[in-house]
Amino acid sequence: MIKSLEYVSSIKPYVPGKPLSELERELGITGSIKLASNENPLGPSPKAVKAIKGFMKGAQELGRYPDGGGYYLRSALAEKLSSKKAPVAIDNLVLGNGSNELLDIVARTFIGPGDEAVMAAPSFVVYSMAVRSVGGIAVEIPLIEYRHDLLKMAEAVTPRTKVVFIANPNNPTGTMNGKDEFKKFMKLIPDNVLVVLDEAYYEYVCDKDYPDTLKYFCGGRDILILRTFSKIYGLAGLRIGYGITKKEIVSEMNKIREPFNTNTIAQVAALNALADKKHVKNSIEANEEGKTYLYREFDSMGLKYVPTQTNFIYMPLNMDSAKICDALLKKGVIIRPAGPKEIRVTIGLPEENRRFIEAFKSVSAGF
Numbered sequence: 464m465i466k467s468l469e470y471v472s473s474i475k476p477y478v479p480g481k482p483l484s485e486l487e488r489e490l491g492i493t494g495s496i497k498l499a500s501n502e503n504p505l506g507p508s509p510k511a512v513k514a515i516k517g518f519m520k521g522a523q524e525l526g527r528y529p530d531g532g533g534y535y536l537r538s539a540l541a542e543k544l545s546s547k548k549a550p551v552a553i554d555n556l557v558l559g560n561g562s563n564e565l566l567d568i569v570a571r572t573f574i575g576p577g578d579e580a581v582m583a584a585p586s587f588v589v590y591s592m593a594v595r596s597v598g599g600i601a602v603e604i605p606l607i608e609y610r611h612d613l614l615k616m617a618e619a620v621t622p623r624t625k626v627v628f629i630a631n632p633n634n635p636t637g638t639m640n641g642k643d644e645f646k647k648f649m650k651l652i653p654d655n656v657l658v659v660l661d662e663a664y665y666e667y668v669c670d671k672d673y674p675d676t677l678k679y680f681c682g683g684r685d686i687l688i689l690r691t692f693s694k695i696y697g698l699a700g701l702r703i704g705y706g707i708t709k710k711e712i713v714s715e716m717n718k719i720r721e722p723f724n725t726n727t728i729a730q731v732a733a734l735n736a737l738a739d740k741k742h743v744k745n746s747i748e749a750n751e752e753g754k755t756y757l758y759r760e761f762d763s764m765g766l767k768y769v770p771t772q773t774n775f776i777y778m779p780l781n782m783d784s785a786k787i788c789d790a791l792l793k794k795g796v797i798i799r800p801a802g803p804k805e806i807r808v809t810i811g812l813p814e815e816n817r818r819f820i821e822a823f824k825s826v827s828a829g830f
């Protein structure tokens with residue numbers, strides 16, 4: 464059989480959260496809940512759903528290729544993101560089949576065999592997968608107190624470094640790095656290194672110290688800000704995200720981007736979700752409510768958790784996380800191991816959170 468490239472064969476495949484239908488099929492159960500993939504428990508923006516339904520009445524349009532450049536969506540994004548201090552033009556935007564695809568495009572555009580990319584560990588696993596898939600070297604810097612150690616990450620930059628990946632807030636820990644430390648970090652990074660700032664959970668952040676990264680790209684730095692419609696906008700199933708960066712960087716990425724990478728329905732949905740302020744507000748409120756409930760329950764159980772800026776909570780436990788997750792699965796509750804003794808749970812609807820707590824209490828008694 465044909466052999467894959469050596470650097471590809473050593474990559475461990477991404478293990479997604481188990482789909483509900485798969486769990487129910489396997490266990491012959493119904494009514495299970497999934498708190499494993501940081502999806503929005505309120506579901507998609509109602510405005511997006513209405514727009515999709517409206518669009519489907521003239522579904523003839525689906526016989527045509529999508530607008531590869533996503534003109535209307537990029538225009539709406541440019542308008543929404545722009546301020547006097549930090550203007551964003553349509554040429555500063557690139558759409559991806561999820562922000563995940565943009566990570567791959569970054570690797571294929573800027574990283575070659577033997578080049579290095581600096582990232583935190585643990586952080587979003589796709590960074591190292593994307594880098595290694597092109598023969599690059601993933602230089603992983605351990606977190607410090609569950610947050611990116613930005614100083615150590617800057618120190619790890621060498622003449623072979625092409626990209627630094629930062630998830631802010633971080634997945635799986637839900638933590639954030641603030642304005643001052645980010646400013647200091649940017650001062651230490653050479654101009655020819657691209658800083659990829661993954662802000663997938665941007666809309667959930669409540670901390671006023673969250674850096675305004677748009678001003679760095681407007682200040683001329685090589686920075687790519689990634690955001691997504693998969694989280695607060697509730698469109699994970701449609702696969703659409705975007706990057707904000709210098710137009711020269713967009714042009715280079717467009718050479719690699721598949722011409723029709725975001726589909727017509729995803730573009731229509733994202734355009735309408737973007738205008739759905741009510742859904743965003745409701746989603747933030749539901750998340751805060753769920754967070755407060757879960758913190759209270761964890762406190763009363765004496766469980767350790769890391770305060771989050773996102774829609775998920777990281778818990779360093781003194782128990783085997785794979786076994787805990789497996790026992791929860793059998794009770795129809797899907798969460799995620801995030802290390803040998805760590806778990807990550809998405810904040811769900813009130814009844815889902817209660818169900819998780821009940822299931823956790825009953826399974827953890829046996830550990």
Ligand SMILES: Cc1ncc(COP(=O)(O)O)c(C=O)c1O
Nearest residue numbers: 561562563587634663691693704
């Ligand atoms: C930090 C981070 N970045 C990117 C993504 C990918 O999001 P998308 O659905 O836009 O590909 C995720 C998804 O969980 C994530 O947690």
